[in-house]
Amino acid sequence: MGFQQGLSGLNASSKSLDVIGNNIANASTVGFKGSRAEFADIYAATFANSGTLAGIGARLDSVAQQFGQGNISTTSNPLDLAITGNGFYRVVDPNGSVSYSRNGQFQLDRNGYIVNGNQRLTGWPVDARSGLLNKGGVPQPLQLTVGNVGASATGASGLANAGLAMITNLDGSKPVIDRTAPPTGVGPLNVQDPSTYSDATTASVYDAQGVRHSLTFYFTKTAPNQWEVQTSFDGANPTPAMGTGTPPAQAYLYFDGNGKLDTTSNPTTNAAGFNFTTTLAAPNGATSPFTFPVSFAKSTQFGSAFGATYTQDGYADGTLTGISVDKSGIIVGSYSNSQTKVIGQVVLANFANSQGLQPLGDNRWGETFASGAANVGDPGSSNLGGLQSSALEDSNVDLTGELVNLITAQRNYQANAKTISAQDTILQTLVNLG
Template sequence: MGFQQGLSGLNAASKNLDVIGNNIANSTTVGFKSSRTEFADIYASSFASSNNVAGIGTRVQDIAQQFSQGNTETTNNGMDVAITGNGFFRLQSVGGAVSYSRNGQFQLDKNGFINNNGQFLTGWMADPTTGLLVKGGNPVPLQVSVGNIGARATGGSGVANAGLQMIMNLDASKPVISRAAAPAGVGPLAITDPTTYTSSTSATVYDAQGVSHTLSYYFTKVASNQWEVQTSFDGAAPVKTGSPAGTNGYLVFDGNGKLDAATVPTDPLTATAATNVAAFNFTTNLVAPNGATSPFAFTVNFAKSTQFGSAFGVSSLTQDGYADGRLTGLTISKDGTVQGNYSNGQTKPIGQIVLTNFANVQGLAPQGDNRWVETFASGAARTGDPGTSDLGSLQSSALEDSNVDLTGELVNLITAQRTYQANAQTIKAQDTIMQTLVNGL
């Protein structure tokens, strides 16, 4: 027995202790991936064909990273993100160098970039006008604008029937109110006189400057299954909804309490036929009193409203306008979409985080700071949206813990220590034999 085997064993055991110590030291490092020491035996090449030879020791063949999933721990920070499944965050330095990480401890810098330890998180940015993600080419650093979202007038969303949508029930048991002049009837509607209308409700709408206005609706049962609709804008005198001439200011129902698009209503004052709007979309043209863009025009939709013998009630009231609002927080969804939350209750897509995976993740080269870089051994980076292909999904307000099994590493530490001591004993034994030979000469 020579010194070679014992020395190689000491070197290998020492390297193994280094790896175990590094794992233990990073047992609480977010996104850390443990490593293990892999050994190989050594034989003299000149004796490789012989079956009766002793090896000349061992060597460290590889320090293999273990990319198993770490536990997910929830946090109180909405900017923290954990990856569940395969993939890495794609990071970019100020100089443009790309690296990859599983550490999702992100924050905003003074310029609004989402970053980790000075490395910018990359993805797809959303078009500020349309809100659509601009994909293609290389992902770019994600930047959050801290400016206000701006205002939008009711009806300004550009979608079909943009404006105000109201679903309600009009009480079929209510009596007819005549619009004839007194004493035969009650005459014109007066918003201060509840005997001149059957039911009313109000909605808040916004002009192009984001100033809110009150739009009050007055529903009067003027004939069997026929309701007159009049509107008061900011407390002004009411007009028939949809037109100054009142040609489509009516809702007509059938005998089953459903809206009737086929029956032609009759104006109770002129006794002439009025227009029945098939889709029950009423056009509202208003003048904004504060100098905002006029006419202030949008559609009011009453589709799906009913006339049953129960109390009047509005079951749904939505409109697409809003006042200006400032950024109050961010929300990150499972597919990586980053949405801004604003003080006016609106949300706006800002961008989307991308993930990257490799054919051989163990071939990545560690760079420190919980980052790796691509190598020839890892294969080319494959980047895509979270939840697609072999890429995992994201969980916000959470972090992936280190995948170090501390109990297992402590056991490995004891084993490695014994191995080191045993190899030292082989050297000691060889030293004793050599001493015996020297003393006997």
């Protein structure tokens, strides 16, 4: 009698219900990947009679996880990360055991590590000396420094455009001011007397301790297309801005007939005709003097009102106020002094055979021989997906489909029970014949 087929069918349906139930239970689990029960038939046959025997049932061949993409939900936590595409987060526990996850619910622990539970997210740290990402080798647990970013003096960034860049429009309709003594002219510049200069503007600069100072520029039209530049540091008496050369010459801005800077026929400033270097004494005990270049490279002289904007590369000390992660996994810290700083990069891992990974629970998988070795790289590179910050990947379980599968598995279970009941009825009939 064929009780074995019915029993194997009951076992198979029961396993199918287990898998479906697990999928339904994790329909709201972040980063969960649903599974599918895969079955195989069973035959007990020899070569001679393999074509004449019925099968003896079914067996569970494997429970295969399906690593399809889940929906993305946005959150308000910048350390919530969602992978869009292939890849897994590489995480380590405090003992150094490596596992892989799609659950991006990360936060900072008290030591500054980016963690999910007790699992630390790994990536490329920043070299403390160079400030550059230290790529290569084995990814390290990412630890964010939440202390102050420090201060930097104006002109100390080492960049090509270091220092102060002043962009002005000097009103070409202003009258020429005669610097000779009264009654012929107005005499030397007097900040209390606006008739002794044409226009003025103030910029903020920072010394090596991050203390802010004011640097006021006084512009005086001393001849057609020629403007004298004098500066006042922290309200001190104005002094002529000095250009380059030996000895340094007083700085003037020269313009051509079209209102553009004249960079070729300027006899008193440097070769470019619109840069000078200022040397200032810091009164508060900071490194003194501090020196930085000042550029007027984009200044004009048009017949419109005076206007001035500026940029400079110095800044005061600042504390960490926010964190952002871009699609390539680079973590950027924002500080209270308006500075930003790269503080690490998340890496992702992928496998030749993701279904060969071993489920470890807690939304994590372990590497196995069947999965192949992990290929680690930057998000968005090679066959790795990108990252989305302030977002999470939902479970990829289709709840509607699972409920339909549940009905089907239930019917299969009932049908297999019916085969056993029918076999029992037949057997009872045979016994009664005896």
